[in-house]
Amino acid sequence: MTTQQLTILLMAAAGAGLFFAGRYFAKKFSSEEPTFIPATMVTARGIASYVSTVASWAGALLAAVCVFLFFS
Amino acid sequence: MxxxxxxxxxxxxxxxxxxxxxxxxxxxxxxxxxxxxxxxxxxxxxxxxxxxxxxxxxxxxxxxxxxxxxxxxxxxxxxxxxxxxxxxxxxxxxxxxxxxxxxxxxxxxxxxxxxxxxxxxxxxxxxxxxxxxxxxxxxxxxxxxxxxxxxxxxxxxxxxxxxxxxxxxxxxxxxxxxxxxxxxxxxxxxxxxxxxxxxxxxxxxxxxxxxxxxxxxxxxxxxxxxxxxxxxxxxxxxxxxxxxxxxxxxxxxxxDAPKTQPKPAAPAVKHTMPAEVDRGPASYAKTWWKDLEKEQEGKKGFMAGLTKYTAKTAQGLISFSSLADTETSYQTLKVDYKNGASTGTLFKDGAILAKDGALAAVTFIPGANLLKSAKAGDGLIKVAKAGSAVTGMVKAEASTAKAVAKEINAVIKASANSDDVVKGVTEVGKRYGVEVAQGGRIGESVGTASNVVYNGTVGKAHEVVHVVQQVQTRATLGTAAEGSISAFEKVAYAQHEMFAKEATKLLGTEGSGYMSALAKNVGSFETALTNGTVPDAAVSIGSRIYGYIPSLLGTSQAQIAANLGVGAKGVVQGSNAVLYSE
Structure with missing residues (x-):
């Protein structure tokens, strides 16, 4: 296995980790009683949940691309 | 944390x-x-x-x-x-x-x-x-x-x-x-x-x-x-x-004698969508729209103008979505990987790909959540037609509806502003066992069967309209009629918002027609509560659209937030609570 292949596998693992962590924190920060400010729809927990969701998507993309490159 | x-x-x-x-x-x-x-x-x-x-x-x-x-x-x-x-x-x-x-x-x-x-x-x-x-x-x-x-x-x-x-x-x-x-x-x-x-x-x-x-x-x-x-x-x-x-x-x-026929197209970017593997669909789409915009240069007329601005809008949307950047990042990682770039470069490429993917996700998560909610049937609220029967609602006594409406109209007539209205309506509510209090989330008016809690920090006049609506509904139907109150306010949610928008100006502030719009709202609600139907909101088209939009997203800030991807679980909090968003 070349250094590049090893690197790409590590990145796939990191992407998968980011995905699962994002999913975990997205659920953790979502609340039954958020305190929204209507003008901006922003709260600390809301932002954290949204950012976590975004991170999970990014992780999934990274993992998928790396796995694809590894086998291509 | x-x-x-x-x-x-x-x-x-x-x-x-x-x-x-x-x-x-x-x-x-x-x-x-x-x-x-x-x-x-x-x-x-x-x-x-x-x-x-x-x-x-x-x-x-x-x-x-x-x-x-x-x-x-x-x-x-x-x-x-x-x-x-x-x-x-x-x-x-x-x-x-x-x-x-x-x-x-x-x-x-x-x-x-x-x-x-x-x-x-x-x-x-x-x-x-x-x-x-x-x-x-x-x-x-x-x-x-x-x-x-x-x-x-x-x-x-x-x-x-x-x-x-x-x-x-x-x-x-x-x-x-x-x-x-x-x-x-x-x-x-x-x-x-x-x-x-x-x-x-x-x-x-x-x-x-x-x-x-x-x-x-x-x-x-x-x-x-x-x-x-x-x-x-x-x-x-x-x-x-x-x-x-x-x-x-x-x-x-x-x-042969030369024929007058078109010359072969140059291999540079043309107004086509070739299936070139090196560029993703977003990059090609952006180029295609850009070329289309360029083709309109010097042209005059409605269609040329429309095409030009459509092309500009499409390019803007593609740029905003970050999809083209994501494709480029993917290509960079792919090329570097295939050419044996260093570990550091690959990690950097991967990080940029994740960043661009995240930016794309910011754009698409709300849409994806809305689609998911629509598929599950619990996110999108169907806007009920005015005059249609509200399932699960028991009709109010006509005399009671008339008496409550009369009392609220008297308050409206005697009021100079929304502060006066909310004070007067609070007194009316007390006589029917409905308690009105300030508190809760900014920009929301939340009601159970026997109380209403509103927060007027932002858009007070708008929230006061909701308070009037909620007090009238509870006083007319009775504080014991939890099911009817909940059914009415959920089914006719869009109409509630339409009336509130009609009575107020931008950002929920009080306008010159505030009192007359409130009175109209009370009359329409009296009829609807008596007939067990959705109120007829004879309001402007702008107010109608305003009423539809939050209805499509959700009936509360929590629900809207959930549909926008924030992931709040509480759609309707409590068995008999109906939440109003701003």
Whole structure:
């Protein structure tokens, strides 16, 4: 296995980790009683949940691309 | 916990572009070969001038060269893809007319010396065979070689060139009997190097295809790149579908009188969507819209204007979505991986891909959540038609509805502003067992069967309309009628918002028609509560639209937040609570 292949596998693992962590924190920060400010729809927990969701998507993309490159 | 997390994310993202800023990057560094190709071709720097730059300046120049170098690479690839397939006569004429030796040199530089050599040899051979066809005529052995480069029809055309020449001689003096250069052929534009002869490819070959640039004919008959009698470029599919060159039939024979037909399209970006694997659909779509916008330049009229602004909007949406950036990041990672870039570069590429993917996700998560909610049937609220029956609602006594409406109207009549209204309605509510209090979330008015809690910090006049609506509903139906109250306020949620919008100005502030709109609201609610139907909100179209929009997203801030991807679980909190959003 070349250094590049090893690197790409590590990145796939990191992407998968980011995905699962994002999913975990997205659920953790979502609340039954958020305190929204209507003008901006922003709260600390809301932002954290949204950012976590975004991170999970990014992780999934990274993992998928790396796995694809590894086998291509 | 949250702040450190956010701070970490922000710092991590902002740190990405500046990675390696303090390191001096050597000329032709493996990790930046694409950009150095660009510098070489444009002669922006030499080894000496590059090495003289401070590290920060080098980093800045490399970043600035990223997009143009990618664009140039794609342009060269498109050109090469158009050169590789077998040509018909018209393409032969067009390409030979426009070919310059710099084109092959550019292919050598960007795609590898072997590909550049192949291009050079194709043009060189075809020129020789064309001259031979015009002179002594082609031999059978020549036809076998031509089969690598030309379509059978084109070869037939060249074979008959002597016949064509005979016809030319016969018709001497007549106009248009010579096969003349079109002067508008296809070529690789903008070879920017001032001294292209210096660009041999050499050590720069094989960046993207791993080729070693041996210089030998890669597609000689019987060689490894010889495919089914067709000469194809190394590593290329036979007859790449990336070319935009079109085939016209019947082909024009050399020596025939020139026909007035369109010339083959240049291999540069055209108003088409070729299935080129090197660019993703978003990049192509953006280019396509950009070209469409350019085509409107100088045109006048409604359709030209509409097309122009549609093209601009589409480009904006594609840019906003970050999809094109994500595709570019993917391509960068792919190219670097295939070319054995360092671990650090791969990690950096991966981080940028994740960042671009995250930005794309920011755009698409709300839509995806809405679709998910719609599929589950619990996110989108169907807007009920005015006058339709509210399922699960028990009708109120007409006398009670009338009495409550009368009391509230008296309050409205006696009030000078929304503060007075809420004070008076609070007193009315008390008489019917409904408690009104301030509190809760900003911009919401929340009700259970026997109480209403509103927060008027933002858009107070708007929230007071909701308080009036809620007090009237509870006082009329009775505080024991939890099911009816909940059903009415959920089914007719959009109408609640329509009335509130109609009574107020921007940001929920009080307007001059506030009191009259409130009175109209009370009258409509009286009828609806008596009939057990959805109120008829005879309001402006703007207020109607306002009422529909939050209804589509959700009936509470929690639900709207959930549908926008924030993930709040509480759609309706409590069995008999109905939440109003601003």
């Amino acid at each position: 949250i702040r450190p997390l956010l701070a970490f994310l922000v710092l991590a993202l902002s740190a990405l572009p500046s990675a390696g800023q303090d390191e001096r990057i050597p000329w032709n560094d493996e990790d930046h070969r694409l950009k150095f190709n660009y510098f070489t071709e444009t002669e922006k720097f030499t080894t000496e001038t590059w090495d003289a730059l401070p590290p920060a300046k080098q980093d800045k120049e490399l970043r600035a060269a990223l997009e143009p170098s990618r664009a140039r690479l794609l342009e060269v690839r498109q050109y090469y893809s158009a050169i590789v397939p077998k040509w018909d006569l018209e393409e032969l004429q067009s390409y030979l007319d426009s070919y310059q030796s710099e084109d092959a040199q550019a292919v050598s530089l960007w795609l590898g010396e072997d590909k550049g050599s192949w291009v050079r040899q194709k043009f060189s051979s075809l020129k020789q065979y064309l001259a031979k066809a015009r002179g002594p005529g082609l031999e059978e052995a020549d036809l076998a070689t031509l089969n690598y480069y030309l379509t059978p029809d084109a070869i037939s055309g060249l074979k008959s060139i002597k016949i064509g020449k005979a016809a030319v001689e016969k018709n001497k003096g007549k106009k248009g009997t010579e096969w003349k250069a079109s002067g508008s052929g296809s070529k690789l534009n903008n070879f920017a190097g001032k001294n292209p002869a210096a660009l041999t490819g050499g050590g720069l070959s094989g960046f993207y295809d791993g080729s070693k640039g041996s210089g030998e004919d890669p597609s000689a008959s019987g060689g490894k790149n010889y495919v089914s009698g067709s000469k194809v470029g190394p590593g290329e599919k036979k007859g790449s579908n990336a070319t935009t060159v079109k085939h016209y039939a019947p082909p024009q024979l050399p020596g």
